[in-house]
Amino acid sequence: MFGRGRVRRLPPAWRRPLAVVGTVVALAWIVVALAAPLLAPHDPLAQELPRLAPPGPGHWLGTDQLGRDILSRIMYGARVSIPLTLLLVALSVVVGGLLGACAGYFGRWVGETIMRLADLVFAFPTVILAMVVAAALGASLGNAVLAVLVVAWPAYARVTRGLVLGVREREFVLSGRLLGFSAWRSLRVDVLPNVTGPILVLATLDIGTALLLLSGLSFLGLGAKPPSPEWGAMVAAGVDVFDSWWVATFPGLAILTVVLAFNFLGDTLRDALDPRTAGAIKERAL
Numbered sequence: 001m002f003g004r005g006r007v008r009r010l011p012p013a014w015r016r017p018l019a020v021v022g023t024v025v026a027l028a029w030i031v032v033a034l035a036a037p038l039l040a041p042h043d044p045l046a047q048e049l050p051r052l053a054p055p056g057p058g059h060w061l062g063t064d065q066l067g068r069d070i071l072s073r074i075m076y077g078a079r080v081s082i083p084l085t086l087l088l089v090a091l092s093v094v095v096g097g098l099l100g101a102c103a104g105y106f107g108r109w110v111g112e113t114i115m116r117l118a119d120l121v122f123a124f125p126t127v128i129l130a131m132v133v134a135a136a137l138g139a140s141l142g143n144a145v146l147a148v149l150v151v152a153w154p155a156y157a158r159v160t161r162g163l164v165l166g167v168r169e170r171e172f173v174l175s176g177r178l179l180g181f182s183a184w185r186s187l188r189v190d191v192l193p194n195v196t197g198p199i200l201v202l203a204t205l206d207i208g209t210a211l212l213l214l215s216g217l218s219f220l221g222l223g224a225k226p227p228s229p230e231w232g233a234m235v236a237a238g239v240d241v242f243d244s245w246w247v248a249t250f251p252g253l254a255i256l257t258v259v260l261a262f263n264f265l266g267d268t269l270r271d272a273l274d275p276r277t278a279g280a281i282k283e284r285a286l
Contacts, residue, residue, distance in 0.1 A: 001085065013272040023266025029258055030122050035076040042069035044229045052244045061118065062246035064237060070246065073229035074254050080141070080230045082258065085211040088145050088152065088225040093148065093203050094208075098154025101195075103185050104164030118154035126151045130213055134222040141214075141230070144223035146215045152206070159202055163195035197273045205266030208259035213253055 215232030224230030238248020
């Protein structure tokens with residue numbers, strides 16, 4: 001009864017099956033990332049098992065061409081891929097959000113400069129530009145994060161600018177300016193709190209895209225370097241031994257589950273924050 005009561009107190013959008021699946025899967029991967037040293041059955045770098053052994057007892061997801069346990073490497077890979085992805089999205093929100101807020105609030109040459117810079121980034125295919133930046137900086141996970149940040153921030157800048165343009169002429173913002181609030185205080189106190197919802201939804205949906213881009217750069221040799229247990233690099237290693245399907249399949253499934261989980265969470269968050277959608281969901285639930 002207590003458990004049911006707590007579930008019923010949740011907003012209707014969070015009680016839907018996809019929301020529950022996304023939450024459970026995302027939390028499960030976060031637990032795996034945090035507790036990988038306790039959960040992993042083997043050292044992810046140890047080459048102590050038979051090479052290219054299929055899934056079975058002792059190595060439930062098989063081994064790679066160097067005799068390393070794939071399950072252990074996937075668990076440790078979560079400690080690399082998931083935190084870097086979250087860091088990348090957070091940096092994109094901060095950089096793009098601040099630039100977009102300044103462009104929308106101050107306008108004139110400030111807005112024109114920022115948005116023309118964003119248009120310049122949008123003029124190039126996302127993956128190609130990320131590859132060029134990563135190659136120019138040098139192959140490493142840190143440089144891969146910077147490369148994806150270069151191509152990710154304009155989306156947040158454009159969305160934030162549009163939201164700020166719709167808020168800056170509202171009565172409460174104009175009243176604050178008439179009371180003597182500085183432009184930065186008005187932007188920080190009056191404007192930004194009213195545009196964070198859509199930006200948060202975009203960030204949640206963008207986690208899957210960021211993970212795919214980071215994994216893609218590692219797959220191409222522009223991100224993680226051996227023997228780091230990173231999911232994209234593990235998929236790339238499986239290309240050389242295509243007959244041993246488990247080498248690339250299970251890291252690919254790990255990427256797939258994380259991307260789907262955060263996409264489900266992003267859709268749920270969007271429905272929960274949209275008054276019209278939330279109202280329609282609540283009526284169906286009743």
